[in-house]
Amino acid sequence: MNMSEAKVLVCDDSALIRKKFTGMLENIGCAHITEAANGQESVERFQEINPHLVFLDIVMPEKDGLEALADMVEHNPKARVIIVSSAGTQTHVKQALDAGAVDFIQKPADEATLKKMLDKELQKASESPHV
Amino acid sequence: MFSQYFGQYLLQQGYITSTQLREAMEMKKNTHVRLGVIAIDRGDMTALDVEDVHQEQMRRDKKFGSLAVEKGYITNDALEAMLNAQKQPHLLLGQSLVDDHVLTLQEYTDVLDQYKQEHALTDEEFDAFQRGDIDLIIEKMVSLGALKDQGLAHDYIALLSRNFIRFVEPNLRIENAEVASIADWTVTQKIHGEETLYTALCADEATFTQIAAKYAEEDIHGPTELAQAAVGELLNLHNGLFTVNMSNKGTELEMEPQLVHHNQALAHTGASTVFHVHLPFGSCQIVLSEEPLL
Numbered sequence: 001m002n003m004s005e006a007k008v009l010v011c012d013d014s015a016l017i018r019k020k021f022t023g024m025l026e027n028i029g030c031a032h033i034t035e036a037a038n039g040q041e042s043v044e045r046f047q048e049i050n051p052h053l054v055f056l057d058i059v060m061p062e063k064d065g066l067e068a069l070a071d072m073v074e075h076n077p078k079a080r081v082i083i084v085s086s087a088g089t090q091t092h093v094k095q096a097l098d099a100g101a102v103d104f105i106q107k108p109a110d111e112a113t114l115k116k117m118l119d120k121e122l123q124k125a126s127e128s129p130h131v
Numbered sequence: 132m133f134s135q136y137f138g139q140y141l142l143q144q145g146y147i148t149s150t151q152l153r154e155a156m157e158m159k160k161n162t163h164v165r166l167g168v169i170a171i172d173r174g175d176m177t178a179l180d181v182e183d184v185h186q187e188q189m190r191r192d193k194k195f196g197s198l199a200v201e202k203g204y205i206t207n208d209a210l211e212a213m214l215n216a217q218k219q220p221h222l223l224l225g226q227s228l229v230d231d232h233v234l235t236l237q238e239y240t241d242v243l244d245q246y247k248q249e250h251a252l253t254d255e256e257f258d259a260f261q262r263g264d265i266d267l268i269i270e271k272m273v274s275l276g277a278l279k280d281q282g283l284a285h286d287y288i289a290l291l292s293r294n295f296i297r298f299v300e301p302n303l304r305i306e307n308a309e310v311a312s313i314a315d316w317t318v319t320q321k322i323h324g325e326e327t328l329y330t331a332l333c334a335d336e337a338t339f340t341q342i343a344a345k346y347a348e349e350d351i352h353g354p355t356e357l358a359q360a361a362v363g364e365l366l367n368l369h370n371g372l373f374t375v376n377m378s379n380k381g382t383e384l385e386m387e388p389q390l391v392h393h394n395q396a397l398a399h400t401g402a403s404t405v406f407h408v409h410l411p412f413g414s415c416q417i418v419l420s421e422e423p424l425l
């Protein structure tokens with residue numbers, strides 16, 4: 001699968017972060033980007049579009065990122081979710097990975113990091129078809 | 132940062148007028164040389180290397196030089212040479228005041244001594260102050276009020292100073308303020324866990340918009356949704372870095388989502404302390420409290 005085919009879900013309550021993420025993802029070739037502005041909406045969009053990769057903030061209203069992650073993993077145990085947070089303590093990283101996240105990025109993310117992660121995930125998706 | 136405090140002192144003591152201070156600070160701003168620029172100028176780092184270190188600074192509370200060494204871009208010897216090459220900001224302020232005949236060299240020397248005495252600064256502390264030692268500046272210039280955990284409050288304000296310098300504006304001065312009146316725009320965020328801290332950033336509309344534009348690096352005019360998201364994210368990023376620092380010290384904290392309010396009065400109690408952050412384009416207030424602000 002190439003970058004333009006990947007479905008990416010960006011979940012953050014900050015309109016600025018969603019704008020920056022979407023801009024960076026478009027720059028690296030993503031064409032199917034969906035945004036969600038809180039934890040509940042994140043889960044709903046996840047169930048609707050079944051994305052190849054999710055960037056998920058932890059501190060969000062309605063439902064926090066870790067709760068949303070649990071719902072996503074319950075809906076699809078093969079969900080590929082990368083947690084993105086400004087609070088990158090070891091405890092948070094461990095909580096996220098224990099809950100089923102595949103990686104953790106501390107905010108603010110840069111384009112090179114996003115590209116590296118997408119390349120890695122798309123490589124995995126090619127080896128193991130998306131469910 | 133020393134220049135902001137010392138410049139204010141010169142103004143308050145009647146040595147200079149506000150116009151002279153503004154002009155001197157403007158001249159100083161134009162001649163301030165950042166370490167990244169020196170690194171490029173000396174050929175120690177490429178622009179991409181410098182950008183990489185700047186990106187890393189947005190995730191980790193470390194100085195430019197330390198990160199550049201850690202990442203292998205420069206050696207410790209090169210860093211030392213770069214630091215020596217960097218002009219001292221206070222010298223630039225003094226230089227512009229003397230060059231413009233606002234103060235004689237002797238008057239400048241005398242008023243520096245007077246400043247040192249009035250603020251009970253030892254020679255070592257004064258040197259550290261002039262080098263921009265933020266921990267010392269906060270300790271000497273800012274009262275942390277009635278907050279029970281003074282160490283926590285100190286760490287919070289010192290990090291806030293560094294984050295404003297990194298992400299918004301390098302020329303700032305923080306001082307205590309009276310209880311804030313209703314601000315046009317306020318962002319609040321609760322930090323909880325082993326400690327509880329209610330935090331707020333308040334500003335008038337023009338300053339709020341400027342902070343947003345500078346932090347987001349976007350063309351923002353007015354308190355739009357993007358402006359609100361930007362200032363909200365600034366407080367969120369700062370509080371996030373604060374929780375990382377506290378976690379590294381063994382105190383685990385969590386954050387609640389930040390909230391943006393328009394014309395919102397805050398509930399100030401004896402457990403809150405208010406700080407003015409003076410920026411060249413306006414002032415904002417930072418409120419720290421151990422009790423709810425809303």
